Amino acid sequence: MSKHKRNAIIVILVTNAILISLLEFFVFIPLPIPGIKLGLANIITLLAIVFLNFRYVINVVVIRCLVVAVLTRGVLTLAFSLTGGVLSAIVMAILYKRFRRFFSIKGISIAGALVHNTTQITVAAFVLGQIVIFYYLPILLISAVVTGYITGSIGERVIDEMEEQGVLANR
Amino acid sequence: MDMNKKMKRGDFIMLMATGLVAVGLFLWTGSTNMFRRMARSDEAPLIAKIEKDRELIREIDLTKVTEREQIHLEDDNNVIIEVETGRIRFLNSDCRDNICINTGWLSQEGQNAVCLPARTVVSVV
Numbered sequence: 001m002s003k004h005k006r007n008a009i010i011v012i013l014v015t016n017a018i019l020i021s022l023l024e025f026f027v028f029i030p031l032p033i034p035g036i037k038l039g040l041a042n043i044i045t046l047l048a049i050v051f052l053n054f055r056y057v058i059n060v061v062v063i064r065c066l067v068v069a070v071l072t073r074g075v076l077t078l079a080f081s082l083t084g085g086v087l088s089a090i091v092m093a094i095l096y097k098r099f100r101r102f103f104s105i106k107g108i109s110i111a112g113a114l115v116h117n118t119t120q121i122t123v124a125a126f127v128l129g130q131i132v133i134f135y136y137l138p139i140l141l142i143s144a145v146v147t148g149y150i151t152g153s154i155g156e157r158v159i160d161e162m163e164e165q166g167v168l169a170n171r
Numbered sequence: 172m173d174m175n176k177k178m179k180r181g182d183f184i185m186l187m188a189t190g191l192v193a194v195g196l197f198l199w200t201g202s203t204n205m206f207r208r209m210a211r212s213d214e215a216p217l218i219a220k221i222e223k224d225r226e227l228i229r230e231i232d233l234t235k236v237t238e239r240e241q242i243h244l245e246d247d248n249n250v251i252i253e254v255e256t257g258r259i260r261f262l263n264s265d266c267r268d269n270i271c272i273n274t275g276w277l278s279q280e281g282q283n284a285v286c287l288p289a290r291t292v293v294s295v296v
């Protein structure tokens with residue numbers, strides 16, 4: 001893949017990730033558990049993992065987290081969004097590049113959501129100095145399976161469609 | 172489009188492991204709290220702790236509270252904590268999700284309410 005094409009893909013993925021995150025922040029999606037969100041930007045991370053090398057995947061995630069934090073909850077929340085975003089991207093990338101035989105895109109997405117939620121509650125435990133909040137972990141794990149499945153299904157369809165159309169191909 | 176995107180073996184193993192961990196943690200914390208509550212005598216103090224930024228702000232014995240009190244933390248989020256006989260709750264916080272307020276009254280050992288934006292934890296021990 002040429003450098004220019006690669007950069008174009010990064011820019012397209014980053015802008016879409018930012019837009020989706022902002023949309024999710026400003027448009028209220030009622031979910032049964034307060035504080036839980038779908039994590040739609042995970043779809044973009046999945047696309048990045050499939051179509052880009054590892055370091056560019058991290059670029060996409062980090063730029064998205066930075067911009068979204070500045071535009072919404074403020075840079076103080078970066079400790080949460082960056083750790084969760086980057087760690088889940090690393091795990092999903094490893095699963096996709098090394099263990100694709102054993103995991104579907106949906107499964108990889110669920111794994112990412114599990115890592116994301118577990119990381120966030122760990123950061124929260126550090127910030128609050130409280131172990132007790134791990135009481136919430138079971139709820140977070142179950143919701144990660146559901147949200148990961150939803151974003152994974154969407155991601156899988158997009159990846160299929162893009163491969164079929166030849167968009168982003170010849171990596 | 173290829174609709175034949177089946178879940179694979181690794182997916183199922185991961186899902187089962189997640190289910191086991193979630194159910195295990197749930198049963199463990201749930202049963203610990205249940206036994207503690209059963210072992211408790213009625214006269215035993217019910218201590219509520221208010222912690223902010225990892226520091227203990229106040230400790231209240233809920234059984235000794237006689238009249239309703241509102242505790243203003245005077246922070247960026249205007250957190251107000253309300254105490255009544257035997258129970259405590261977040262009454263106000265200017266955070267976005269209001270998870271702390273929606274948690275409602277805490278009146279039993281092992282219950283807690285957290286406001287992450289205000290870095291405030293109320294727990295009953």
